Amino acid sequence: MLSKPLVLYNSLSGKKEEFKPLKKNHLGIYVCGPTVYSNVHLGNCRTFISFDIIYRYFMHKGYKVRYVRNITDVGHLEDDGQDRINKKAKLEKLEPMEVSNKYTNDFKDTLKEFNVLPPSIEPLASGHIIEQIEIIKKIIDNGFAYESNGSIYFDLDEFRKEYKYGKLSGREIDELISNTRELTSQDDKRKPYDFALWKKADSKHLMKWTSPWGIGFPGWHIECTTMSHKYLGEKFDIHGGGIDLKFPHHECEIAQSDALSKNHSVNYWMHTNMLTLNNKKMSKSTGNNILPKDLISGKNKVFKNAYSSNIIRFFFLQAHYRNVLDISEEALKASEKGFNKIVDASEKLESLKENKSPESNYDIEGWINKCYDCMNDDFNTPKLIAEIFTVIKLINKVHDGKESINSKKIKLLKNIFPVFISEILGLKIDKDDSSDSDALLDVIIRIRDEARKNKDYKTSDIIRNRLSKIGYNINDND
């Protein structure tokens, strides 16, 4: 039995489609990365873990993947029209690059903690100013942007004479107006829904570059169009991001691509859904937020217990990436239990042997195909995890001698189980050394206590001395 072909949900068509690469066995994927003006929040981590699964699965399937994930270190404006990093730099009295460097390090360290693989290319917006200027020039030449007082705006009226705006989100440009209503210092636009490709910088602005239109800085949307095209070409396979980027960011990217030429296109758009806390969106701006490191250390006011990065990753994977997921103590505890079952089964599997009980009729090869079917069905990790728990039941039964499977099947299971757990889901099941020492120390202390109870002071003294030699001091008077 062969597993089914890979299908994924394309936000552009609104349905699941079979994945067909532009170039056989090659995948080009671009994912919108973070704006590095504060510590990465947990909702962002969910997004990048979701795309990590997609990246890992394509590599597992033998694709040569070029995975581009940008760092937005310039041009992401807040509602008051200020550049987020520029503003933070002023608040912290730092050079903008000090701000972005600090939070880029935090971002990369945090994702590493969650066992997210680094992308192939991680370009900075500030590192591609020339390229952005080149792209803006082309859009102007094509008649879809205009200069006004040193800034360049995308001309939506002109664009809509030839193209449709709103292909992806189905939203209308009226919404772009309400979306940009709050933005000050954009009075030089012809129409309120026109968006900035290049903004003139005033003297107070810290991040600015020379351009054909004077000193300024690029708009937010243009960086992704620029860097995706530079590293993946005019046409590429997948463009992804968090669902909050669908409108207006990705819609504007599509408009920019269309404005460049009819040859520009992305075949599949993928959007990951939100993580909520108390059933509200987690967000830096609203404060309904928990930092990953505080969740891991347990030092936070939201949750009673600490949860390892592995358990948090597993918790995320227990929901499908397109569904909203609410994080709660109860849910995390359940994930911890589930994850421990996987670790336990992995250990049992290592030493699993045939026994004399009746042979199970469990179809391992069929199970493997079912697992692949889950992943091939739009990367359905919760379904895959459910399948994994069915085989864990089998492992436990064989381990306890209640059923048996032959050595060929055991070998197959030993080979494939870590592929799903570690390679595809990216879960680390290494033994934790510190809990190891605790458990070992506990064994020793119990033996010594029993020796003392039996008045075998010779043994208890030997144990105390040997422990002392390796740095553990026992004080019986405590």
Added chain:
Amino acid sequence: MLSKPLVLYNSLSGKKEEFKPLKKNHLGIYVCGPTVYSNVHLGNCRTFISFDIIYRYFMHKGYKVRYVRNITDVGHLEDDGQDRINKKAKLEKLEPMEVSNKYTNDFKDTLKEFNVLPPSIEPLASGHIIEQIEIIKKIIDNGFAYESNGSIYFDLDEFRKEYKYGKLSGREIDELISNTRELTSQDDKRKPYDFALWKKADSKHLMKWTSPWGIGFPGWHIECTTMSHKYLGEKFDIHGGGIDLKFPHHECEIAQSDALSKNHSVNYWMHTNMLTLNNKKMSKSTGNNILPKDLISGKNKVFKNAYSSNIIRFFFLQAHYRNVLDISEEALKASEKGFNKIVDASEKLESLKENKSPESNYDIEGWINKCYDCMNDDFNTPKLIAEIFTVIKLINKVHDGKESINSKKIKLLKNIFPVFISEILGLKIDKDDSSDSDALLDVIIRIRDEARKNKDYKTSDIIRNRLSKIGYNINDND
């Protein structure tokens, strides 16, 4: 007694000078970072560990430090005139940014392993093309560079009419000729010693940008002038790098700065010396090389044993940064012993108490001043380490009850010892959990073996069962 003022060896004057910052309590420092076209080698690690000490010590002294260390991801040409990253990208059939991303990650991960603090700003050469073009324009405007066939060269004849070339190294421009003799595709230069600020890119070249002079890419020397000025200003305090960069790289940087204006200057130039292996320079190009990870894992053909990153760091710090250091098994073993003494003393210090032996006349405050004097004397870490070993003798004597010091002195020592070890030298003295489990397991196994020898099978079975429960399986038949 107050400790002495901080003096450092200024390569520009060739002598030790008292450090005086441009702005009180602020330090601006620029260090030339790696060219990211292969895994970082151990010699580079020594360089960046040396500057980490300098960075840490200034911060410890209360300076607000802006530490800029660049990543060279474009423009560093090989002897055949090819860009190193461009060439590697062709060899590996990768986009140049994939090459630089891979090795930038390796570089950052490796330095983290050595407990090197990240700099405040880590700019990419490819991320500052506009700024480099601006700087080149100014040098042309000032009459010290010329265009030739789409490339821009620094005009050394013109420069030497007003300025001296060779201030730092004392080397003459004749050496620049022999240095560049091998470079092909520079036939368009007026004089063989002129160096490229901007190179025209041919169609095969992968990394290229538009410029006022056509499509091309920046020279290597100009990136450091550009990025140091952008982030630290025209004048700044310290410029550092490995000694191999003194000529021609830093000499060319000084020429470029002079060519910009008389206001451009660096107050102190600092150069770290080489790490040798078998008394030869460690170098990627000659193959006399060992990768940091292979030294740490012990999987290499050069050394018999594995050495932790902490021990390697300690080994480096046992030599002064301006001296050549040769790495050998014997020296690493000695460092391991020394480092273990420090770990041992740190642990003893934690529980150190007054005892009834005669009070030592050891002058703790005087010792603290001596330690600071070592660091204030051009960051003399080997001298500081020697001082640390004198106080370790005291700690051992008090721990063994052979001498005593009063509780005030103990408190002082408890406070200051970790400052020198962890904060300034950056050594991690946390207990290593995995060796802990090994030692504990060893204790248990010996107790069980003794129980079996005494035919106390009840105890030996209990031990086996309890170990089995926590995942350790003992097979007596082995």
